[in-house]
Amino acid sequence: MDQIKVVQAKKHDQNDVDKVSHFTPTICVSDSALKFTDVLYNLTPAELYEHAVKYEKGSFITSTGALATQSGAKTGRSPRDKRVVKDATTQDDLWWGKGSPNIEMDEHTFMINRERAVDYLNSLDKVVFVNDQFLNWDSENKIKVRIVSARAYHSLFMHNMCIRPTKEELENFGTPDFTIYNAGKFPCNRYTHYMTSSTSVDLHIARKEMVILGTMYAGEMKKGLFSVMHYLMPKRQILSLHSGCNMGKSGDVALFFGLSGTGKTTLSTDHNRYLIGDDEHCWSDKGVSNIEGGCYAKCIDLSREKEPDIWNAIKFGAVLENVVFDDHTRLVNYADKSVTENTRAAYPIEFIPNALIPCVGPHPKNVILLACDAFGVLPPVSKLNLAQTMYHFISGYTALVAGTEDGIKEPTATFSACFGAAFLMLHPTKYAAMLAEKMQRHGATGWLVNTGWSGGSYGSGSRIKLAYTRKIIDAIHSGSLLKTEYKKTEVFGLEIPSEVEEVPSEILDPVNTWSDENAYNETLMKLAGLFKNNFETFTNYQIGEDNKLTEEILAAGPHC
Ligand SMILES: Nc1ncnc2c1ncn2[C@@H]1O[C@H](COP(=O)(O)OP(=O)(O)O)[C@@H](O)[C@H]1O
Ligand SMILES: C=C(OP(=O)(O)O)C(=O)O
Numbered sequence: 308m309d310q311i312k313v314v315q316a317k318k319h320d321q322n323d324v325d326k327v328s329h330f331t332p333t334i335c336v337s338d339s340a341l342k343f344t345d346v347l348y349n350l351t352p353a354e355l356y357e358h359a360v361k362y363e364k365g366s367f368i369t370s371t372g373a374l375a376t377q378s379g380a381k382t383g384r385s386p387r388d389k390r391v392v393k394d395a396t397t398q399d400d401l402w403w404g405k406g407s408p409n410i411e412m413d414e415h416t417f418m419i420n421r422e423r424a425v426d427y428l429n430s431l432d433k434v435v436f437v438n439d440q441f442l443n444w445d446s447e448n449k450i451k452v453r454i455v456s457a458r459a460y461h462s463l464f465m466h467n468m469c470i471r472p473t474k475e476e477l478e479n480f481g482t483p484d485f486t487i488y489n490a491g492k493f494p495c496n497r498y499t500h501y502m503t504s505s506t507s508v509d510l511h512i513a514r515k516e517m518v519i520l521g522t523m524y525a526g527e528m529k530k531g532l533f534s535v536m537h538y539l540m541p542k543r544q545i546l547s548l549h550s551g552c553n554m555g556k557s558g559d560v561a562l563f564f565g566l567s568g569t570g571k572t573t574l575s576t577d578h579n580r581y582l583i584g585d586d587e588h589c590w591s592d593k594g595v596s597n598i599e600g601g602c603y604a605k606c607i608d609l610s611r612e613k614e615p616d617i618w619n620a621i622k623f624g625a626v627l628e629n630v631v632f633d634d635h636t637r638l639v640n641y642a643d644k645s646v647t648e649n650t651r652a653a654y655p656i657e658f659i660p661n662a663l664i665p666c667v668g669p670h671p672k673n674v675i676l677l678a679c680d681a682f683g684v685l686p687p688v689s690k691l692n693l694a695q696t697m698y699h700f701i702s703g704y705t706a707l708v709a710g711t712e713d714g715i716k717e718p719t720a721t722f723s724a725c726f727g728a729a730f731l732m733l734h735p736t737k738y739a740a741m742l743a744e745k746m747q748r749h750g751a752t753g754w755l756v757n758t759g760w761s762g763g764s765y766g767s768g769s770r771i772k773l774a775y776t777r778k779i780i781d782a783i784h785s786g787s788l789l790k791t792e793y794k795k796t797e798v799f800g801l802e803i804p805s806e807v808e809e810v811p812s813e814i815l816d817p818v819n820t821w822s823d824e825n826a827y828n829e830t831l832m833k834l835a836g837l838f839k840n841n842f843e844t845f846t847n848y849q850i851g852e853d854n855k856l857t858e859e860i861l862a863a864g865p866h867c
């Protein structure tokens with residue numbers, strides 16, 4: 308098995324900055340004469356900064372001390388280039404085919420890509436970085452991960468995003484449960500069987516390995532491991548969740564589900580509550596636990612006033628991906644989208660002042676489904692019954708605007724099962740059944756919150772003020788929203804409250820905010836049609852043991 312021999316860290320020597328190789332590796336990964344000669348093992352942020360600034364083009368220290376880096380051509384994930392090895396086990400276990408993110412590859416092709424990645428990593432004249440870390444704050448279900456990478460930025464990113472071991476834990480680390488070989492700077496060979504581009508992200512469950520070629524976007528590593536957790540955890544009757552999570556002073560836990568850009572990170576980071584995590588969680592019989600040790604916030608248009616906790620977390624140790632800054636002052640311009648709209652900050656969770664360490668909590672009281680509805684027809688908040696919660700969870704709707712180019716006025720609807728189809732390994736109904744069972748058992752209330760448009764679709768209306776969304780969320784947490792009056796909407800059958808403290812009541816029913824009622828009705832029917840069309844794939848599946856629940860869920864969608 309792969310092992311790393313530990314050599315004692317040396318005292319600092321002024322002339323030795325290049326060679327802080329604390330470990331002699333014996334990772335036998337290729338039969339080529341090349342071996343990982345210089346392994347930089349679990350370096351500290353300061354050491355990683357020095358490597359990045361010295362050797363990696365585009366790495367700079369910003370005015371607040373963060374490490375600004377560039378991910379190259381890929382500035383977001385590449386779901387069409389993800390492959391999963393189909394073998395005797397995964398063939399029956401996994402979700403394959405239409406709608407599934409798991410595109411098959413065979414073992415042999417995986418080994419070709421693996422050898423390509425390993426030989427690339429071996430051939431570097433400098434060094435490779437190795438991180439040994441953990442996933443999951445639930446100590447009984449902790450997973451040991453090893454990340455082998457060529458860039459200091461990737462090593463620092465994972466240092467921030469995974470759980471950092473103590474010195475003792477590292478000494479007794481042993482064999483990892485899962486290993487990533489990140490050779491993202493080097494392309495895959497697109498003439499290799501199953502490949503369709505020079506990017507490939509390959510998962511081999513039985514070998515417990517992932518290989519990355521042709522993309523340096525760091526989120527690929529964290530979300531790759533999330534896929535692995537979506538396989539491992541349900542086998543232990545633990546539900547993995549693409550959600551943020553926080554807890555109030557009285558111990559009330561809320562989950563925030565939603566696709567990218569809907570507000571998981573923003574709304575789970577709440578100055579009045581304890582942060583459990585912003586993106587990936589587990590729900591076991593004991594309660595919730597964060598999978599990660601850090602947060603990965605979108606930072607486009609970030610402002611100190613609106614998001615002070617995230618703003619202040621961008622300091623020494625944080626990684627800033629693809630942001631633009633002034634050459635001289637190194638002040639970051641968060642409004643600049645010239646590299647990408649998907650600019651990111653990755654920081655350890657303890658950079659948020661009220662993070663709860665260890666990141667675990669009791670069973671959730673509220674399950675909040677976030678949708679950024681650029682059509683502007685979903686209410687800012689509605690209370691859901693269990694069947695509706697499951698309907699919207701399985702639908703996984705959001706609609707963002709396609710881009711920022713001129714002329715794009717039409718929002719594009721996205722449906723992503725369980726608000727994270729890209730990371731599911733099993734069929735969506737497996738996760739849905741587990742969620743229904745847990746919500747029922749622990750009496751959690753479901754909510755649908757539209758963090759998107761109001762007063763018209765994208766182009767005529769505007770995005771709901773973050774301050775209003777926060778007030779809505781406050782009312783959910785405090786329980787006051789359970790006490791108000793509700794009315795049911797026609798098409799979607801959603802229960803909308805008549806009032807929410809400190810939110811103008813007229814915005815609560817979207818019809819009031821549109822100047823053209825016909826246009827509103829047309830858009831509403833259009834969205835309802837998209838929901839129905841999307842749900843057709845699921846009508847043949849039973850959800851859980853209970854046929855009654857399945858029928859209720861099918862009936863909980865829009866009627867038109
Ligand atoms: N009403 C709102 N609710 C939530 N987020 C909003 C709202 N209006 C604007 N935003 C912005 O939308 C983005 C949400 O992104 P983020 O929280 O990172 O999403 P996720 O974690 O779900 O990918 C942030 O940049 C936030 O400032
Ligand atoms: C990191 C990602 O997720 P999110 O936008 O949900 O934070 C991603 O999709 O690349």
Ligand SMILES: [Ca+2]
Nearest residue numbers: 344429431433
């Ligand atoms: Ca080497």
Ligand SMILES: [Mn+2]
Nearest residue numbers: 571572586603
């Ligand atoms: Mn996020």
